[in-house]
Amino acid sequence: MDKAAATDQGGSWYRPRPAGRRHHSAQLVPAVLALAALCTLLPVLTLSPLSGLFLTSSSVVPLHAHEILDKCAALHTKPAPPPDFANRTRSDRFVPGTRATLIRNATIWTGRNQGLEILKGNIFLDGGIIKAMGHATQSSVDSTAEYDIIDAHGAWVTPGIIDVHSHIGVGAAPALNGAEDGNSLKDPILPWLRALDGLNTHDDSYKLAVAGGVTTSLILPGSANAIGGQAFVIKLRPTKERSPTSLLLEPPFGLNGSNVDSRLPPRWRHMKHACGENPARVYGDTRMDDVWAWRKAYNKAREIKGAQDAFCEKALARDWDGLKGQTFPEDLQWESLVDILRGKVKVQTHCYEAVDFDNFVRLSQEFKFPVAAFHHAHEAYLVPEVLKKAYEHPPAIAMFAAFSRYKREAYRHSEFAPRILADNGIDVVMKSDHSAIVSRYLMNEASQAHYYGLPENIALASVISTPAKVLGLEHRIGYVREGYDADLVIWDSHPLSLGATPAQVFIDGIRQIPSPHVSVKPSSHNIAPNTPNFDREAAAALQYEGLPPLGPTESVQDSGMVVFVHVAHLWAVDHTGEKIVDVFGAQRRAGDGDSEHVVVVQGGRVVCSAASTAESCAAFLALPDIRVIDLRGGSVQPGLVTYGANLGLQEIAMEDSTVDGESPSPFAPGLSPLLEAALLPRAVDGLQFATRDALLAYRAGVTVGITAPPPSGFFGGLSTAFSVAAAHKLERGALVQDVTAVHISFGRGIPSVSTQVAALRELLLGSLEGTYAKWFKQVSEGKLPLVVEVGSADIIATLIELKSEVEAETQVPLKMTLEGGSEAHLLASELSAANVGIILKPPRSFPYTWSERRIAPGPPLSEDGPIAHLIKHNVTVGIGPQGVSGAAELSTWAVRNTRFDAGWAHYESPNVIPKEAALALGSINVKHLLGLETAVGEEDLVATIGGDLLDFEGKVVAIVSPRRGVVDLF
Ligand SMILES: *[C@@H]1O[C@H](CO)[C@@H](O)[C@H](O)[C@H]1NC(C)=O
Ligand SMILES: *[C@@H]1O[C@H](CO)[C@@H](O)[C@H](O)[C@H]1NC(C)=O
Ligand SMILES: *[C@@H]1O[C@H](CO)[C@@H](O)[C@H](O)[C@H]1NC(C)=O
Numbered sequence: 001m002d003k004a005a006a007t008d009q010g011g012s013w014y015r016p017r018p019a020g021r022r023h024h025s026a027q028l029v030p031a032v033l034a035l036a037a038l039c040t041l042l043p044v045l046t047l048s049p050l051s052g053l054f055l056t057s058s059s060v061v062p063l064h065a066h067e068i069l070d071k072c073a074a075l076h077t078k079p080a081p082p083p084d085f086a087n088r089t090r091s092d093r094f095v096p097g098t099r100a101t102l103i104r105n106a107t108i109w110t111g112r113n114q115g116l117e118i119l120k121g122n123i124f125l126d127g128g129i130i131k132a133m134g135h136a137t138q139s140s141v142d143s144t145a146e147y148d149i150i151d152a153h154g155a156w157v158t159p160g161i162i163d164v165h166s167h168i169g170v171g172a173a174p175a176l177n178g179a180e181d182g183n184s185l186k187d188p189i190l191p192w193l194r195a196l197d198g199l200n201t202h203d204d205s206y207k208l209a210v211a212g213g214v215t216t217s218l219i220l221p222g223s224a225n226a227i228g229g230q231a232f233v234i235k236l237r238p239t240k241e242r243s244p245t246s247l248l249l250e251p252p253f254g255l256n257g258s259n260v261d262s263r264l265p266p267r268w269r270h271m272k273h274a275c276g277e278n279p280a281r282v283y284g285d286t287r288m289d290d291v292w293a294w295r296k297a298y299n300k301a302r303e304i305k306g307a308q309d310a311f312c313e314k315a316l317a318r319d320w321d322g323l324k325g326q327t328f329p330e331d332l333q334w335e336s337l338v339d340i341l342r343g344k345v346k347v348q349t350h351c352y353e354a355v356d357f358d359n360f361v362r363l364s365q366e367f368k369f370p371v372a373a374f375h376h377a378h379e380a381y382l383v384p385e386v387l388k389k390a391y392e393h394p395p396a397i398a399m400f401a402a403f404s405r406y407k408r409e410a411y412r413h414s415e416f417a418p419r420i421l422a423d424n425g426i427d428v429v430m431k432s433d434h435s436a437i438v439s440r441y442l443m444n445e446a447s448q449a450h451y452y453g454l455p456e457n458i459a460l461a462s463v464i465s466t467p468a469k470v471l472g473l474e475h476r477i478g479y480v481r482e483g484y485d486a487d488l489v490i491w492d493s494h495p496l497s498l499g500a501t502p503a504q505v506f507i508d509g510i511r512q513i514p515s516p517h518v519s520v521k522p523s524s525h526n527i528a529p530n531t532p533n534f535d536r537e538a539a540a541a542l543q544y545e546g547l548p549p550l551g552p553t554e555s556v557q558d559s560g561m562v563v564f565v566h567v568a569h570l571w572a573v574d575h576t577g578e579k580i581v582d583v584f585g586a587q588r589r590a591g592d593g594d595s596e597h598v599v600v601v602q603g604g605r606v607v608c609s610a611a612s613t614a615e616s617c618a619a620f621l622a623l624p625d626i627r628v629i630d631l632r633g634g635s636v637q638p639g640l641v642t643y644g645a646n647l648g649l650q651e652i653a654m655e656d657s658t659v660d661g662e663s664p665s666p667f668a669p670g671l672s673p674l675l676e677a678a679l680l681p682r683a684v685d686g687l688q689f690a691t692r693d694a695l696l697a698y699r700a701g702v703t704v705g706i707t708a709p710p711p712s713g714f715f716g717g718l719s720t721a722f723s724v725a726a727a728h729k730l731e732r733g734a735l736v737q738d739v740t741a742v743h744i745s746f747g748r749g750i751p752s753v754s755t756q757v758a759a760l761r762e763l764l765l766g767s768l769e770g771t772y773a774k775w776f777k778q779v780s781e782g783k784l785p786l787v788v789e790v791g792s793a794d795i796i797a798t799l800i801e802l803k804s805e806v807e808a809e810t811q812v813p814l815k816m817t818l819e820g821g822s823e824a825h826l827l828a829s830e831l832s833a834a835n836v837g838i839i840l841k842p843p844r845s846f847p848y849t850w851s852e853r854r855i856a857p858g859p860p861l862s863e864d865g866p867i868a869h870l871i872k873h874n875v876t877v878g879i880g881p882q883g884v885s886g887a888a889e890l891s892t893w894a895v896r897n898t899r900f901d902a903g904w905a906h907y908e909s910p911n912v913i914p915k916e917a918a919l920a921l922g923s924i925n926v927k928h929l930l931g932l933e934t935a936v937g938e939e940d941l942v943a944t945i946g947g948d949l950l951d952f953e954g955k956v957v958a959i960v961s962p963r964r965g966v967v968d969l970f
Contacts, residue, residue: 061320068328070262072312079344080265081475086483091128093235093249093485093508100126100147101509103490106157108133111465111479115457123157125486128508132482148511150504152490156526158460159480160215160487160507162467163439164348164398165375165431168206168236169199169219169244173435173846174853179203183222184229188283188290189297191271191336193229195219196255199244204847205434206236210512211861212440213489213502216249216477218467223274223350224282226290227297230336231270231348233471235487237507250473266344268472270372271336273349275356277409277654291359298367301337304329308338346372346472349395352409354383364391371395373429373470378410381417382546384424396427396470401448403437403884404893405692407654412546416538418462419453428454429470430462436884438846447496447529448900451952453538456528459496492518492859493525498900498952499907500525501859516860519908532946532955550695552725552959552968561607561626562958562967563617564599564943569635570609571919571948573939580638580916580924583609599636599943604962606636606941629957629969635948637919639703639940639959640898641721641926644819644841644880645891647705648722649683651691653889660686665713680771681709684720684738687729693892694724699970700896701949701956702922703940704736706930708743710888711789714756716743718775719787721932723964733964741817741931742775745789746799748851757798764806764814780806785815785931787839791852791886793823800827800834817929820886822852825866828873837929840866841880841891843901843921848885858908867921868909878926879905898922903950918950938962 062068101124108119121134124141132140141147172179181198184190199219209217216235221228234247245251252269254260279290307329314322330338339345351360351374364371370392374380380387380397387394397417404413414420418428430445432438437445442463450459458466468478476485486509489495489502501519505512540548556562570583584597587610600608600620608617620626650659663681686709694705705724709717719740726734746756762768763776778784790796796818803814818824818838822845824831831838845855845866858865870877882901883891899922906918913921927934941960947953959968 061318065320068315071328072315074262074266075308075312075342077265079268079472082264085475088129088483089127091485091508094128095240095508095510098128098509100124100131100144101150101506101511102141102147103150103152103157103488105154106152106490107154108480109156109158109460109495110481111159111461112481115461115465120154123480123488125488125506125509129486130480130482130484133480150490155503156491156494157480158213158489158491158495159464159478159484160489160505161213161442161463162471162478163209163214163217163432163434163442163463164373164429164467164470166209166217166219166434166439167222168209168217168434168439169201169203169234170195170221171435172200172202173204173848174850175848176850183224185224185282188226188279188285188293190221190225190229191227191297192333193221194232195221195229195272196232196244196248196251199232199234199247201242201244201247204853205439206238207861208846208857209434209439210236210505210507211502211857212442213491213495213505214439214442215487215489215505215507216471216473217434217439218270218348218471220270220272220348223272223278226274226279226293227337228272228274231272233270233473235507237510237512249477269336269339269345270348270471271340271345273347273351273360275349275351275360276353277407278350287355287359291363294363295366297334297337298341298363301334301341302367304331304334305338305341340369341367343369345369346470348373348375350375352376352378354379354386356409357383357386361386361390365389372472373398375431376400376410376433378404378413378417379546380426381414381420382412382542384421384426387426394426396429396466397421398429398431398467398470400433400437401430401445401452402893402897405652406890406893408652411652414538414541414546415448415452416534416541418449418459419455420538420542422454422458427466427469428458428462429466431467435846435848438844440846441844443495443500447498447500447952448897450496451529451531453531453534456496493521494528496528496952497521497525498529498950499904501908503860513860517863519859519910521907522910525907529952530946531952534955547692550692550699552970554969556627556967556969558603558965560967561600561602561620561623562960562969563620563626563628564601564631564636564958565596565612565628566633567597567599567631567636568595568633569637569948570597570599571635571637571916572606572941573638573924573936575936577934577936578924578928580919582916584611587611596633601941601960601967604960604965604967605937606960627969629943629945631943631945631957633947634943634945634954634957636941636943636960637701637949638923639942639961640701640902640922640949641704641706641924641932642697642702642724642881642895642898642922643706643719643839643878643926643930644888645693645883645895646707646710646888647694647697647724647892647895648687648689648691648707649710650889650892651688651693653892659889660688660709662712663709663715663717665715680715680775681717682720682739683707683709683717684722684735687720687722689722689726689728689734691892693895697895697898698725698959699956701899701942701944701959702895703942703959703961704927704932705895706740706926706932708741708787711743711745713750714744714746714759715772716745716787716789719743719930721930723961725959725961725964725968733961736934736963737932739784741785741787742779743787743789746792746795753795757802761802761805764802765809780810780812780814782810782812782815785817785929787817787819787930789819791820791822791849793826793854795851796821796824796827797830800830800836803834803836815931819880820852822847822866823854824875825856825869826854828870828875831870831875832873837876837878837925838870839878839880839926839929840870841886842882843867843879843905844882846885852886864912865905865908867905868912871912871917876925876929877921878929879921899949900952906950915948915950
């Protein structure tokens with residue numbers, strides 16, 4: 001995969017690469033962008049009625065005096081909807097011909113009353129707005145000639161999701177050099193640039209985001225600049241005009257030279273700022289430089305504002321003599337900052353750390369402008385009092401749920417930040433930074449925040465009503481209310497339940513999904529998950545300034561005995577090692593009706609399990625010194641196994657001193673002869689233990705990590721399997737298997753795909769000697785799996801052919817596993833016939849690059865996602881982390897979510913992927929596909945309280961490890 005392209009999409013969390021490295025196009029694009037901005041703006045400047053006063057003699061009233069007076073009067077008007085807005089009967093975005101729709105029998109989360117109001121009833125959409133709801137619908141419906149009816153059968157209906165931080169359209173999916181318009185690198189201060197001028201309408205993300213229920217997004221320039229440019233709110237539905245402008249929601253007046261009606265209150269504008277690492281690194285600056293850059297720019301704006309006020313004071317006093325020879329002071333480059341000082345712009349600021357909040361809060365006080373939101377803001381929860389010192393009001397905090405530790409600024413992230421901020425009265429918003437988190441899955445950010453303790457009403461508001469407020473659009477979106485935009489999502493389950501998926505989405509009253517595929521969710525998902533208690537962990541996050549100890553509270557060694565009572569399920573690997581079975585399910589079927597069981601473990605092994613009423617385990621309960629843990633209907637299940645992130649090879653992806661580094665490419669010039677000379681790196685030699693991502697993964701039920709050296713180009717190296725809980729390599733059980741598989745990575749670029757295939761053929765069939773040849777010989781002899789990172793179906797087809805070519809020669813089956821594989825579903829039968837399995841990474845595909853663009857989107861866009869489709873064809877599937885753009889270095893944080901990703905697969909396709917199969921996706925399948933051998937009975941087990949690993953209800957309380965001979969308690 002072309003990771004450079006995939007990760008450079010302008011996600012503003014990302015540190016843009018310095019110009020010149022792998023990213024040549026970036027230098028050209030800003031020039032084009034800046035030119036475009038100038039061309040469109042120049043007419044405004046030259047045609048402005050205020051560009052000259054008609055003054056012929058000292059006492060003459062200027063020709064355009066009324067315009068001057070209007071303009072001066074308007075300087076102090078604050079943005080607001082027009083006075084009669086609430087009485088509109090039709091939306092300005094109404095598309096003539098759109099049929100009215102009656103949604104019957106909905107459970108409506110309205111957003112009102114702090115998100116606590118839930119109504120049951122009907123909603124009538126007409127004219128692009130919500131015409132009527134509840135009992136009031138009948139008269140509106142009766143007076144409408146034609147309308148469609150949707151019976152929601154009691155399903156949840158919410159307003160459309162609003163993403164306050166997205167780069168849809170200013171990057172592109174698939175990423176292409178010609179569509180990188182997210183960041184100009186011309187200057188740290190660029191308030192005159194406009195994201196609208198770079199908005200690409202051919203981005204696959206629009207449709208996918210809508211399929212996730214996202215209806216409105218703020219499109220921001222990237223974060224390479226201290227001031228990156230103006231951001232714009234768009235609705236994501238396709239328009240007849242197909243133009244960027246037609247996507248805009250309440251664009252500021254005067255855009256592109258249109259007339260400004262100065263009697264109307266202005267509309268909100270948005271300005272992207274960025275603190276800290278990103279702008280500093282791009283320009284080789286320090287934070288001190290960037291703060292000066294802001295102060296200098298705002299000082300300039302303040303001077304202009306002062307001159308305008310002085311001018312207008314005279315104009316409004318009709319002191320035309322005093323204005324003789326003067327024009328209204330304005331400057332196209334700085335007008336947007338002047339508008340900020342006039343309170344007409346929502347200041348949206350990418351800012352992570354305490355030092356940066358403090359800086360920006362001081363800036364807001366020095367120049368007297370409010371800050372709408374701090375975005376990313378990983379340390380905000382540590383400094384709520386700093387936030388409260390901002391000018392006029394504390395900024396909202398727009399953040400990720402779990403994506404973190406990719407750079408120093410995000411190192412002290414806490415999953416408890418949303419609840420801590422909410423407790424401090426700060427507005428909480430969850431955002432995607434699409435495509436950092438794929439916007440389609442924004443509701444899942446709110447769901448995770450809810451899992452970690454954000455109350456249900458605030459969690460739902462965090463992606464719906466609160467962002468509407470942050471965007472200054474709460475008069476028309478973010479609520480289900482009469483007169484509001486007809487942007488609605490009908491959900492297949494409670495929106496905060498795992499894998500909740502829209503069954504239908506409306507934007508401006510227009511149905512967005514022509515024939516939705518809806519999976520049947522269990523009735524337990526009709527209400528919000530009953531989430532665990534994390535009070536202790538949230539307090540520790542604060543106490544330890546974001547770096548709380550993550551190890552177990554206690555480790556019960558060898559002979560110590562732990563008894564789990566009130567266990568609903570014991571899932572264990574069966575004697576073949578190939579299947580996970582529901583042990584109590586079998587007992588229940590055998591006539592033992594008890595649904596609550598006892599599981600006794602000692603020395604890391606299960607020594608007894610039985611119905612709580614049975615005699616067999618009773619003896620253990622009578623022993624002295626046993627520890628009894630009440631799982632309250634929770635479960636015991638196999639420990640999860642992760643592969644696909646650089647877990648164990650890095651701590652902070654963007655801090656070189658904390659990562660293992662890249663291996664040199666054998667294709668690099670100077671390394672010759674090509675294949676013989678190079679060393680084949682083994683991940684085991686670079687392992688780092690007790691990284692925060694590893695320990696957090698452990699607390700989420702991942703017990704074994706399999707990691708390969710990060711490939712540089714084609715060659716990866718030898719992967720290794722290790723215990724994610726171990727403190728160091730020499731500890732008992734720390735290494736699970738030194739070498740698991742040989743890894744390579746296929747991508748387009750240098751050298752060509754055909755050269756890479758030629759190299760692989762040579763390594764598998766040729767007569768090379770040296771380190772590479774030695775390990776590849778083991779592959780061609782069928783002793784070690786070959787793991788190939790690949791997205792494109794075309795390359796996969798070539799690999800299937802090559803496999804049979806090698807097998808024809810060697811007469812032994814070659815063990816081949818694919819990794820990535822967004823397009824693998826296109827060759828499901830061929831992969832099955834060739835006995836090639838796959839680690840899907842990410843498990844929910846996204847068309848990041850050209851070679852992985854043909855995805856199986858899954859519900860509501862298609863019946864099957866990639867996992868279900870492949871499993872239906874008998875392909876062995878494991879899952880890697882959802883992560884960021886399939887890039888291993890940007891996915892280590894996501895390993896902890898393996899349990900949720902597996903659960904999501906189950907809830908999306910419950911018949912194809914029962915819970916046993918879902919657990920296998922994240923455990924034994926990964927092992928088998930990667931050549932990790934575990935003796936029967938040596939599997940780790942994870943005990944969860946209140947539910948299982950596969951949902952938002954269970955919490956890990958114990959991990960049982962036969963290999964390490966311990967039971968770790970949390
Ligand atoms: C809106 O409609 C209400 C009820 O018809 C009316 O009382 C009110 O004056 C209208 N408001 C505006 C601003 O037109
Ligand atoms: C709404 O749907 C639910 C679930 O299908 C059903 O039980 C209930 O009777 C319906 N109510 C109305 C008013 O149709
Ligand atoms: C998958 O395997 C099952 C059991 O071996 C078999 O019945 C089924 O036909 C196979 N399906 C496909 C699509 O190969």
